[in-house]
Amino acid sequence: MHVLITGAAGMIGRxxxxxxxxxxxxxxxxxxxxxxxxxxxxxxxPTPETSILPIVGDxxxxxxxxxxxxxxxxxxxxxxxxxxGEAEADFAKGYAANLDGTRLLFxxxxxxxxxxxxxxxxxxxxxxxxxxxPIPDDFHLTPLTSYGAQKAVGELILADYARRGFFDGIGLxxxxxxxxxGAPNKAASGFFSSIxxxxxxxxxxxxxxxDTVRHWLASPRAAVGFFLHAATLATHDIGPxxxxxxxxxxxxxxxxxxxxxxxxxxxxxxxxxxxxDETISRxxxxxxxxxxxxxxxxxxxxxxxxxxxxxHAHIDDEHGGKAPIxx
Amino acid sequence: MHVLITGAAGMIGRxxxxxxxxxxxxxxxxxxxxxxxxxxxxxxxPTPETSILPIVGDxxxxxxxxxxxxxxxxxxxxxxxxxxGEAEADFAKGYAANLDGTRLLFxxxxxxxxxxxxxxxxxxxxxxxxxxxPIPDDFHLTPLTSYGAQKAVGELILADYARRGFFDGIGLxxxxxxxxxGAPNKAASGFFSSIxxxxxxxxxxxxxxxDTVRHWLASPRAAVGFFLHAATLATHDIGPxxxxxxxxxxxxxxxxxxxxxxxxxxxxxxxxxxxxDETISRxxxxxxxxxxxxxxxxxxxxxxxxxxxxxHAHIDDEHGGKAPIxx
Numbered sequence: 001m002h003v004l005i006t007g008a009a010g011m012i013g014r015x016x017x018x019x020x021x022x023x024x025x026x027x028x029x030x031x032x033x034x035x036x037x038x039x040x041x042x043x044x045x046p047t048p049e050t051s052i053l054p055i056v057g058d059x060x061x062x063x064x065x066x067x068x069x070x071x072x073x074x075x076x077x078x079x080x081x082x083x084x085g086e087a088e089a090d091f092a093k094g095y096a097a098n099l100d101g102t103r104l105l106f107x108x109x110x111x112x113x114x115x116x117x118x119x120x121x122x123x124x125x126x127x128x129x130x131x132x133x134p135i136p137d138d139f140h141l142t143p144l145t146s147y148g149a150q151k152a153v154g155e156l157i158l159a160d161y162a163r164r165g166f167f168d169g170i171g172l173x174x175x176x177x178x179x180x181x182g183a184p185n186k187a188a189s190g191f192f193s194s195i196x197x198x199x200x201x202x203x204x205x206x207x208x209x210x211d212t213v214r215h216w217l218a219s220p221r222a223a224v225g226f227f228l229h230a231a232t233l234a235t236h237d238i239g240p241x242x243x244x245x246x247x248x249x250x251x252x253x254x255x256x257x258x259x260x261x262x263x264x265x266x267x268x269x270x271x272x273x274x275x276x277d278e279t280i281s282r283x284x285x286x287x288x289x290x291x292x293x294x295x296x297x298x299x300x301x302x303x304x305x306x307x308x309x310x311x312h313a314h315i316d317d318e319h320g321g322k323a324p325i326x327x
Numbered sequence: 328m329h330v331l332i333t334g335a336a337g338m339i340g341r342x343x344x345x346x347x348x349x350x351x352x353x354x355x356x357x358x359x360x361x362x363x364x365x366x367x368x369x370x371x372x373p374t375p376e377t378s379i380l381p382i383v384g385d386x387x388x389x390x391x392x393x394x395x396x397x398x399x400x401x402x403x404x405x406x407x408x409x410x411x412g413e414a415e416a417d418f419a420k421g422y423a424a425n426l427d428g429t430r431l432l433f434x435x436x437x438x439x440x441x442x443x444x445x446x447x448x449x450x451x452x453x454x455x456x457x458x459x460x461p462i463p464d465d466f467h468l469t470p471l472t473s474y475g476a477q478k479a480v481g482e483l484i485l486a487d488y489a490r491r492g493f494f495d496g497i498g499l500x501x502x503x504x505x506x507x508x509g510a511p512n513k514a515a516s517g518f519f520s521s522i523x524x525x526x527x528x529x530x531x532x533x534x535x536x537x538d539t540v541r542h543w544l545a546s547p548r549a550a551v552g553f554f555l556h557a558a559t560l561a562t563h564d565i566g567p568x569x570x571x572x573x574x575x576x577x578x579x580x581x582x583x584x585x586x587x588x589x590x591x592x593x594x595x596x597x598x599x600x601x602x603x604d605e606t607i608s609r610x611x612x613x614x615x616x617x618x619x620x621x622x623x624x625x626x627x628x629x630x631x632x633x634x635x636x637x638x639h640a641h642i643d644d645e646h647g648g649k650a651p652i653x654x
Contacts, residue, residue, distance in 0.1 A: 091491070128567065132465075140465045141483065142568055149487035153480050156468065160476035164418070240455065241469055 001026055002033040004073035006059055006105065007080030009038035011180060012121070015224045015317075016077065017044045024049040026075065027232035037068055037080065059101030069108040075231055077119045078105060084125060085187055087147035098150035106157055110166035118158065118169040119230050122243060124216060124288050126152040126173060134290040137245060144286060155243040162235075162242050170230045170238065175218040175248030179314040188283045192217065195253070196260055196311055199271040200323035208277035211254040214289040218248045218303060219310045221317060226301055237299060247303035249310065250290035259307040263315070268325045328353055329360040331400035333386055333432065334407030336365035338507060339448070342551045342644075343404065344371045351376040353402065354559030364395055364407065386428030396435040402558055404446045405432060411452060412514055414474040425477035433484055437493035445485065445496040446557050449570060451543060451615050453479040453500060461617040464572060471613060482570040489562075489569050497557045497565065502545040502575030506641040515610045519544060522580070523587055523638055526598040527650035535604035538581040541616040545575045545630060546637040548644060553628055564626060574630035576637060577617035586634040590642070595652045 003020060007013050017036060021044065024031040035053045036042035046052045057064035059080040069076075080101060081087075087094025102120070109116050127135060128144035143149045155171045162169040180193040184205075191208055192215060198205035218226075226246050238244070251259075261269040293303075304310045315323045330347060334340050344363060348371065351358040362380045363369035373379045384391035386407040396403075407428060414421025429447070436443050454462060455471035470476045482498045489496040507520040511532075518535055519542060525532035545553075553573050565571070578586075588596040620630075631637045642650045 138459075138467045138469075140467045142465075143483065143487070144490065144567055146487050146491070149483045152483050156470065156476045156479050156483075160470070160473050163471065164473070240471055 001029040001031050001075065002035065002071060002073040003031055003075045003077065004035040004037065004068055005077045005079060006037045006068070007078075007121075008036035008042040008044075009040050010079055011177070011182070011220060012223055012227075013038065013042065013077075013079050014044075015220050016227055017042065019224055019228065021047055021050055026228070035068065035071070035073055037064075058097070060096040060104065062104055065101075065104045065108050068105070069112055072112055072114050073116065075117045075119070076105075076109065077121075077227055077231075078102065079121045081121065081151075082147070083187070084123075084145055084147040087150065088145055091146065094146050094150060098147065099153050102150075102154040103157055106161055106167075110161055113166060116167045117231065118167045119227055120154055120158050120169060120171040122151045122155050122171045122173045123148065124173055124175060124245070124291070126155065127288055129286040129288075131288055134250075134292045135245075135288055136292050137295045159240065159242045163240055168235050169242055170233065170235065171243035172226050172230060173243060173245045174223055174226070175216045175246060177220055177223055178217040178310060179219065179318075181220070181314070181318045188280050191280070192256070195256065195272050196314065199260060199268040200264055200311075200315065200319065200325055202271070202325045204271045204273055206275045207253065207272050208275060208280040209253065209284055210276070210281065211257065212252055213281075213284055214250060214252045215284070216248040216250050216288055216291060217307070217310065218246065219313045221313045222302070222304045229301055233299060241295075244296045244299065244301070245291050245293045247293040247296050247301055248291065249304050249307055251307045256307055259311055263308055263311045264323055264325050268323075328356040328358050328402065329362065329398060329400040330358055330402045330404065331362040331364065331395055332404045332406060333364045333395070334405075334448075335363035335369040335371075336367050337406055338504070338509070338547060339550055339554075340365065340369065340404075340406050341371075342547050343554055344369065346551055346555065348374055348377055353555070362395065362398070362400055364391075385424070387423040387431065389431055392428075392431045392435045395432070396439055399439055399441050400443065402444045402446070403432075403436065404448075404554055404558075405429065406448045408448065408478075409474070410514070411450075411472055411474040414477065415472055418473065421473050421477060425474065426480050429477075429481040430484055433488055433494075437488055440493060443494045444558065445494045446554055447481055447485050447496060447498040449478045449482050449498045449500045450475065451500055451502060451572070451618070453482065454615055456613040456615075458615055461577075461619045462572075462615055463619050464622045486567065486569045490567050495562050496569055497560065497562065498570035499553050499557060500570060500572045501550055501553070502543045502573060504547055504550055505544040505637060506546065506645075508547070508641070508645045515607050518607070519583070522583065522599050523641065526587060526595040527591055527638075527642065527646070527652055529598070529652045531598045531600055533602045534580065534599050535602060535607040536580065536611055537603070537608070538584065539579055540608075540611055541577060541579045542611070543575040543577055543615055543618060544634070544637065545573065546640045548640045549629070549631045556628055560626060568622075571623045571626065571628070572618050572620045574620040574623050574628055575618065576631050576634055578634045583634055586638055590635055590638045591650055591652050595650075
C-alpha cells in the first residue's frame with residue numbers, strides 16, 4: 001500500500017509518518033511506500049518494510065501535483081496548508097495553497113480516477129460565531145477567516161467529487177490541537193498549548209485570557225488517530241455528507257489548569273502568569289466552545305478521554321513518560 | 328449609475344433589464360448605463376436615460392471578465408451560470424462557468440477594489456436532503472449536485488471577499504422560479520411551471536409526481552424584486568453572513584392545482600394529466616419543501632403573497648392580464 005502525505009513536515013504529518021513507519025499496516029495491508037510532500041524536505045528514514053519518496057515543492061504548482069499522483073497512491077492524506085494567521089495576512093498565498101492547491105490535487109486524483117481514498121484536513125475554522133451551544137453536526141458553514149473559507153471550499157469540492165465517484169473522500173474537521181510540541185508561536189490559539197507545555201519544562205507561560213474561556217481541543221495523538229481510523233473506514237456508512245466534525249474535549253482554561261495541577265503539581269501550575277491581552281481575548285471569544293460531534297462518534301472516531309489524558313499523552317510523546325518538572 | 332448584469336439574456340436577466348429600463352433609478356440614483364453580458368447577445372434597446380453595452384462571451388474567459396469590470400460598474404448582478412442539469416451532465420463546463428467564472432469575476436472586482444455592490448444568484452440547491460422542516464437559516468450546506476456545490480463555493484468566496492472589504496456582496500438563494508415563461512424544458516423541476524403555464528394557454532400538461540409533493544417557489548417578478556431590493560440594502564444590517572435564503576411560497580402540487588382552478592376555472596385544471604414518472608418523483612423527493620427565511624424577511628425581502636398571486640403575476644406579465652383560457 002502506497003500512502004501520500006502532503007504537508008508531511010508539519011506536526012501532524014511528522015507524527016503520522018512516524019506511526020506508519022512504526023506500524024506499517026492499514027486495514028490488514030502492509031504500507032510499503034510513503035510519498036512525503038512538503039515545502040521543506042520531510043525528515044524520515046526508510047525501513048525494511050517501507051520505502052520513502054520525499055517530494056519538495058508548492059502544492060499550488062500543477063507539475064508538482066502531477067508528480068504526487070503519478071504513481072497513484074492508494075491513500076492520500078492532504079495536510080498541506082497555509083495556516084490561519086498567514087492566510088489572513090497574505091491573501092494570495094492562502095488562496096493559492098489552500099484553495100487552488102487543494103483543487104489541483106483533487107483534480108489530479110479525479111483525472112487518474114483509480115479509487116483513491118482521500119483524507120482532507122479541514123478545521124473547526126469553517127464555523128464562525130455566533131454559535132448555539134453545543135454546535136450541532138448540521139450547523140451551517142460561516143467562516144470568519146480566509147483560512148476557514150478556503151477549508152470550507154475544499155470540503156464542498158471533496159464532497160462533490162466523492163459523490164461523483166472520482167475518489168473516496170472524507171473531510172476531517174480537526175479541533176484545536178493541544179498540546180502542540182515545540183516552541184511557542186504567535187498564533188492566537190498558542191496559549192492553549194503553552195500554558196501546559198512550558199510549565200511541564202519548568203518554564204513560565206503567559207495566560208492572556210480569562211480562565212473562563214472554553215474551547216474544543218484534541219491531542220496530536222488523537223488527531224493522528226482520526227486519520228488512521230478514516231484511512232480504512234467504510235465510507236458507505238457516511239453517506240453524502242463527507243465532512244465530519246471530529247470529537248474533542250471541551251474544557252475551560254480553569255479546567256486545563258486544574259488538570260495540570262493534578263498531573264504535575266502546584267509547582268507547575270504556579271509557573272502560569274495571568275497577563276490579560278484584550279486582542280487575543282476578543283479573537284478567542286468568537287471561537288467555538290463545544291460541538292455535538294455525534295456523527296463522528298457513531299462512525300468510530302475517538303476523542304481524548306479528558307484533558308488530563310491529553311497532558312499524559314504529551315508527557316509520553318514528548319518527554320518519554322516523565323516531564324522535567326515532575327518529582 | 329452603471330449596472331453590469333452577467334447572464335443578462337436569461338429569464339431573470341431579461342426581466343431585470345426590462346425593469347431597470349422602465350424605471351431607471353436605484354436608491355435615488357439614475358441608472359445611466361447597463362452592461363449586459365451573456366454567451367448570446369442580450370436583446371435590449373437603449374433609452375434616452377440609459378445606454379446599453381452588450382458584451383458576448385464566456386464568463387470563464389479572463390479577458391472577457393477584465394472587459395466586464397474595466398469601467399468599474401457600481402452594481403454587478405451576477406446571474407451567469409450553467410444550469411443544474413447541464414452542470415451535472417458536463418462536469419468541466421459546470422465547474423468552468425459556475426466556479427471558475429464566479430471566482431474570476433469576484434477576483435477582478437477585488438483587484439479593482441472600488442466599493443462595488445455585488446449581487447450573486449445562489450440557489451436552494453446548496454442544500455441537500457435529509458432536511459428538517461422547515462429548513463432553518465443556519466442549516467448546513469450539503470449540496471447533492473455539482474451545481475449546488477459550485478453555488479456554495481461562490482457563496483463562501485463572496486462572504487470572505489465582503490468580509491475583507493474587497494466589495495460589498497450579497498448572495499441570494501433563489502427558490503425554484505415558477506411560473507417560468509417560455510417553452511417546456513427537460514429540467515426535473517419543469518413541471519412546477521408547466522402545470523400552470525400550459526393550461527393557461529389551453530394546452531395539456533403532464534404531472535409526473537404525486538400531488539402531495541411540496542416545494543419552495545417564487546415568481547419571476549418576486550425574484551427580480553429580490554435583486555432590486557438587495558441593490559440598495561444597507562449591508563451593515565446583514566453582518567458577516569452574506570448569503571440569504573430568499574423567502575418563497577411553500578405549496579403542494581394539490582395547492583397549485585386548486586389555485587389554478589380558482590384563477591382560471593375547471594377547464595384549465597382539466598388539462599393536467601397525471602402521468603407518474605418514478606425518476607422525477609425520486610429526484611424531487613430529495614428537494615427542500617419549506618424554509619424559515621426569517622433573516623431575509625427581517626431584511627425586507629418580500630415573497631409572493633400566495634400561489635394564486637404567483638399565477639396572477641404570470642398572467643399579468645406574460646398574457647397582458649388575461650390568459651387565453653379565461654372566459
